Amino acid sequence: MNAFEVLRFAARGLAANKMRSALTTLGILIGVAAVILLVAVGEGASREIQSNIQRLGANSLTVSSTTAGGGGGGGGFARLLGGGGGGPQQGSGPRTQAKDLTVDDARALADKSATPSVKSVSPIVNANNQTTTYEGASHSIQQLVGTYPSYFEASNKPVVKGTYFYNDDVLAARKVIVIGQTVAENLFGDLDPIGKQINVSGVPFTVVGVLKESGSTGFQDGDDVAIAPLPAVQQSLTGFGPLGQILVQATGADTVDAAQSEITAVLDQRHGITGTATADYRILNQATLQETVSAATGVFTMLLAAVAGISLLVGGIGITNIMLVTVTERTREIGIRKAIGAPKGAILGQFLAEATMLSLVGGLLGVLVAVIGAQFTIAGVSPVVVPSSVALALGVSVAIGLFFGSYPANRAAKLRPIEALRFE
Amino acid sequence: MTPLVLDLQDIRKVYGEGETAVHALRGVSLAVEPGDYVAIMGASGSGKSTLMNIIGCLDVPSSGSYRLDGTDVGVLDDVRLAIVRNRKIGFVFQSFNLIPRMSALMNVELPLAYGGIKAAERRRRALAALERVGLADRVHHQPNELSGGQQQRVAIARSLVNAPTLLLADEPTGALDSTSTRDVLAIFDQLSLTGRTIVVITHESDVAAHAKRVVRLMDGQIVEDVRRSDVAGPPPRLEEVAG
Numbered sequence: 001m002n003a004f005e006v007l008r009f010a011a012r013g014l015a016a017n018k019m020r021s022a023l024t025t026l027g028i029l030i031g032v033a034a035v036i037l038l039v040a041v042g043e044g045a046s047r048e049i050q051s052n053i054q055r056l057g058a059n060s061l062t063v064s065s066t067t068a069g070g071g072g073g074g075g076g077f078a079r080l081l082g083g084g085g086g087g088p089q090q091g092s093g094p095r096t097q098a099k100d101l102t103v104d105d106a107r108a109l110a111d112k113s114a115t116p117s118v119k120s121v122s123p124i125v126n127a128n129n130q131t132t133t134y135e136g137a138s139h140s141i142q143q144l145v146g147t148y149p150s151y152f153e154a155s156n157k158p159v160v161k162g163t164y165f166y167n168d169d170v171l172a173a174r175k176v177i178v179i180g181q182t183v184a185e186n187l188f189g190d191l192d193p194i195g196k197q198i199n200v201s202g203v204p205f206t207v208v209g210v211l212k213e214s215g216s217t218g219f220q221d222g223d224d225v226a227i228a229p230l231p232a233v234q235q236s237l238t239g240f241g242p243l244g245q246i247l248v249q250a251t252g253a254d255t256v257d258a259a260q261s262e263i264t265a266v267l268d269q270r271h272g273i274t275g276t277a278t279a280d281y282r283i284l285n286q287a288t289l290q291e292t293v294s295a296a297t298g299v300f301t302m303l304l305a306a307v308a309g310i311s312l313l314v315g316g317i318g319i320t321n322i323m324l325v326t327v328t329e330r331t332r333e334i335g336i337r338k339a340i341g342a343p344k345g346a347i348l349g350q351f352l353a354e355a356t357m358l359s360l361v362g363g364l365l366g367v368l369v370a371v372i373g374a375q376f377t378i379a380g381v382s383p384v385v386v387p388s389s390v391a392l393a394l395g396v397s398v399a400i401g402l403f404f405g406s407y408p409a410n411r412a413a414k415l416r417p418i419e420a421l422r423f424e
Numbered sequence: 425m426t427p428l429v430l431d432l433q434d435i436r437k438v439y440g441e442g443e444t445a446v447h448a449l450r451g452v453s454l455a456v457e458p459g460d461y462v463a464i465m466g467a468s469g470s471g472k473s474t475l476m477n478i479i480g481c482l483d484v485p486s487s488g489s490y491r492l493d494g495t496d497v498g499v500l501d502d503v504r505l506a507i508v509r510n511r512k513i514g515f516v517f518q519s520f521n522l523i524p525r526m527s528a529l530m531n532v533e534l535p536l537a538y539g540g541i542k543a544a545e546r547r548r549r550a551l552a553a554l555e556r557v558g559l560a561d562r563v564h565h566q567p568n569e570l571s572g573g574q575q576q577r578v579a580i581a582r583s584l585v586n587a588p589t590l591l592l593a594d595e596p597t598g599a600l601d602s603t604s605t606r607d608v609l610a611i612f613d614q615l616s617l618t619g620r621t622i623v624v625i626t627h628e629s630d631v632a633a634h635a636k637r638v639v640r641l642m643d644g645q646i647v648e649d650v651r652r653s654d655v656a657g658p659p660p661r662l663e664e665v666a667g
Contacts, residue, residue, distance in 0.1 A: 005537055016525050336521045339482060340535045340582065341510020343503055418482040421521070 006346065010353035013326070021358060024322045028362025028397050029369060031312030035393040036370035038308045040383035042301025047384055049297060053290050059119075059256050060154045062284040063109075063246040063263060065101045099271045099280055100242030103230075109248060114266050117259035119251045120150035123230060126244040127237040132187065132226075134198045139186040141179075142224040144200065146233025147247070152178075154249035157227070162194040162209030165229055173231035177205040181213045181223040200226070203236040256287055305389070312393070315362065316400035323355050323408035334412050335420025348413040355405020356398060363397030427494030429590050429621045430456035430479060435488035437474050437644075448474040449485070450644040456623065458589075460655050461616040463624045463635035471644040476594050476625045480513055481505050493589045510539050514583025518595035520575040522567040528554060528578045529563040535586045553581040557611055573604025580611055584620075591615065593624045597631055609634050609661075616659045634661045 014021045106123035109115055127144040145151070152164050165176045177198070184193050193207045205228060214222040234240050250259035260283055273279050327334070334347060367390055374383040437449040448471045456462055466472040477483035478490065481497055490497050493512055500508065514535075515521075522531045532550040541549070554563055557577040567575055576596060583591055593612070597605040613634060616622055624635060632638050636659055640648035653660045 012526070332521075333523050336523055337534070337538070338506065339480070339509060339515050339521070340538065341506050341508075341586075342538045343506045346538060416482075418477050421482070421517075 003349075006349040006353050007357075009350045010357055013330075013350065013354050014357060017326070020322060020325075024318050024358050025362040025365065027315035027318035028312070028359045028400070029315075029366040031308065031315035032363045032366025032393045032397050033369040033373065034308035034311050035305060035396075036367060036385060036389050037373050037378070037383060038304035039301060039389040040370065040374045040385045041378050041381050042297065042304050043386050044378075044381040044383040046294065046297035046301065048381060049293050050290060053286060053293060054156075059250040059253050060286055061248040061250065061256065061260055061263065063101065063105075063248060063267070064244070064282050064284065065099075065242065066280055066282045101246055101281060102243060105267065105270060106243065106246050108266050108270055109246065109263055111266075115259065115262040117250055117255040117262055119249045120148075120154055122148045122151035122154055122247040122249075123243045124151065124245045124247055125230060125233055125238050125241075127233055130200050130226075130237065132183070132198050132200045134187040134196060137187045137189075139183060141183055141200070141226045142221060144226045144228065144233065144237070146228055146230040146238065148230060150249065151227065151247060154247050157214070157225075158212045159209040160212045161192075162207070165208055165227075170229040170231060173235055174229060175203065175205045175232045175236065176208045177226050177228040178209040178211060179207055179227075180211045180225040182221055183224060183226055184210050201237060205232075253287075256285060260285055309396075312396060312400065315397075316359070316404040319355050319358055319401060320404040320407060322358075323351060323405055324411070326354070327351065327408045327412045330412075331415060331420050331423040334415050335417050335423065338415070338417035339421060344413045347415075348409050351409035351412045352402060352405050355409065356401035359397045359401030359405075360394075363394045366397070367394060426458050428455050428491070429458050429460070429493055430454060430623070431489075431491040432479075433489045435475075435478060435485045435490060437471070437478065437483075438486045448644055449478075451488070452641075452644070452646055454639065454646065456590075456621065457655050458621050459616075459619045461612070461622045461624075461634070461636040461659050463626055463632035463638045464641060465626060465629070465632050465638060466641035467627060470641045472625050472627075472641050473594070474644075475641065476592065479590075479623065480515060480592050481509050506538075510535055511586060512589045514586065514588040514591045516576070516579050516583050516591065516593035516596045518598040520567070520572070520579045520599070522575055522578055522582075524567055527564045527566055528559060528570065528581075531567070531578055532582045532585050535582060539586055549585055550581070553585040554578070556584070557581045558607075571604070572600050573607055576600060576604065576608055577611065580608070584615070589621060591620055591622045593622065595626055596624065597626070597628065605631075613659045613662045617662060634659055636660065 101123075103123050106121050109118060110121040112118075125146040127146065128142060130141045130144045132139050132141050148170055149164055149166055152158065159178060162178070164178060165174070168174075169176050177200070179187075179193065179198075187193065187198060188196065193210060196207050197204050198207060199205075211223070211225065211227070248259060248263060250256040263283060264279075267273070267281055268279065271280055337347060370390075370393075371385060374385045432452055432454040435449055435452045436447070439446045439448060450471075452471075452475060464472055464475065474483070478485050479492075481492070484498065492508065495508065495512075497505070497508060509515075522528075523534070526534075529547070529550055532553055533546045536546040536549060551560070551563065554560055557580050559574060559577055559581065562570060562574060562578075565574075567578070570578065576599075580596075583593075591612075596612075597608055600608060609631065612622055612624070616636070622635075624631060626632055636653045636655065636657075637649070637651045639646055640650075
């Protein structure tokens with residue numbers, strides 16, 4: 001009685017009850033397909049988020065002010081004294097309260113001697129939801145950014161049509177603007193926007209370039225943006241208030257962390273933050289963000305896999321159930337086989353092989369279904385099949401066949417022939 | 425000297441315990457020589473089924489010793505018992521007990537498969553056994569496509585295919601019509617003529633009349649043991665059936 005014989009008997013046993021075998025297989029199929037597909041969806045979502053983060057700019061750090069911060073310690077007391085002043089304070093003197101980010105901060109960060117790891121610094125002011133018109137067409141620009149030319153590179157926003165604006169434009173506070181795809185479409189349609197003049201909240205700006213399409217990130221349309229020189233925006237739209245953020249680009253991927261500590265040192269000094277005080281600014285590191293998001297999506301993927309794993313378990317119990325029915329139903333046959341000299345091992349092997357075949361076939365079909373299903377977009381995510389999840393799901397499905405099949409198979413093997421033969 | 429095929433010494437079998445204990449066998453001793461054709465008769469409840477199960481190594485006696493072809497069966501474990509059933513005993517049951525959805529050929533091949541015989545050799549021997557019971561033209565039929573008599577002949581082929589020491593038949597004609605009964609008994613006579621040792625359990629005297637020796641069982645004891653023809657000679661009814 002070799003292994004091939006055992007498999008042949010098992011296949012024969014399964015073929016005898018095609019419907020039942022097919023339904024049991026379906027249970028495992030769904031389980032395996034769910035595991036692979038849900039892990040693939042999780043992986044797809046994770047990659048999508050990662051690429052969105054990368055799209056924000058490579059090796060870049062975003063410094064933004066926090067209202068929660070403060071001088072700390074004596075700062076609280078000092079604030080009582082000097083609090084009436086309000087507004088941004090610049091220059092030297094005792095730091096008495098949370099400071100906003102200023103262009104001077106940005107200049108200090110650009111100082112090569114203090115921050116050797118920094119490649120470029122772009123101060124940013126934001127003017128959001130600006131109503132813009134062009135010859136009767138109107139559009140509200142979601143995000144209008146006033147900044148320096150280095151912003152384009154640091155934030156990974158290349159221009160596809162026309163040009164960037166230059167340092168000269170910034171120095172002269174020229175009202176030139178680079179617009180995103182959505183803005184271009186809404187205002188100009190099929191027209192070429194380069195050289196045209198648009199009105200942003202009543203202030204005329206000349207379009208010099210159009211950004212490359214970047215796609216939407218979640219709820220935000222990444223193309224509903226416009227970028228203009230910092231002083232131009234401050235003069236005409238936001239006033240000369242504090243900066244929204246400062247975008248800092250590090251010299252390379254491996255110097256991002258060094259750049260962050262350099263920035264911290266410079267800003268701590270400028271804002272008078274000492275050891276115990278809470279900083280009045282926050283540095284958003286793309287790498288850190290990426291790690292955090294990876295961890296979050298990892299948990300999310302695990303959760304999906306766990307839910308799918310439960311359905312695989314249910315499929316496994318289905319196998320036990322059906323094998324128990326089969327053993328009971330074929331008690332007499334088992335008796336006959338034993339009477340004519342079938343050893344325990346052969347009976348055990350036959351039923352184990354049947355259970356494993358069910359789960360293996362179910363597993364293979366499940367992989368097939370999952371791979372086909374992964375070609376479609378599910379819930380806005382294009383799934384990415386993870387090879388290890390395929391191997392794991394298949395392995396688990398075979399293990400399930402062996403595990404959940406062993407109880408019924410053992411019962412079959414332990415049947416006493418005389419009782420089995422008497423069974424009707 | 426060749427050992428006795430069956431050597432039962434004071435076999436007892438008790439089901440249950442205490443006051444509710446049922447004594448199915450109360451000390452049966454039986455010796456069967458090679459080539460003999462023994463009919464064990466008895467009414468229902470006489471203990472003949474229990475005796476058949478013990479002889480067939482499907483059950484173990486409560487006490488007493490049982491040697492099959494010189495081997496003490498009482499000391500064997502499950503695995504060895506399976507081998508003994510496979511090699512030394514050929515079963516023929518009242519209800520045929522063929523495995524459904526398997527062709528006649530595969531049913532006959534089954535004991536050889538469990539015995540570890542190679543596929544080609546298995547096929548050759550199974551076909552020869554089916555030929556011997558006159559079913560060479562039905563090898564690929566499944567049990568439900570065969571008549572009762574044909575099924576029983578497949579079962580006989582299956583019992584013979586491993587060339588067992590003992591052919592053990594339990595009411596082999598109990599579920600057959602008279603024509604099929606005659607066919608089956610004729611096969612037994614032929615087998616006996618070629619020197620096969622046969623033990624038939626039956627309650628029909630017609631069947632017992634074919635045996636060389638008739639053992640009558642009552643209340644778990646042998647009450648009569650009659651030899652009707654010589655162990656080495658032909659079975660008594662051979663000529664009649666042939667004619």
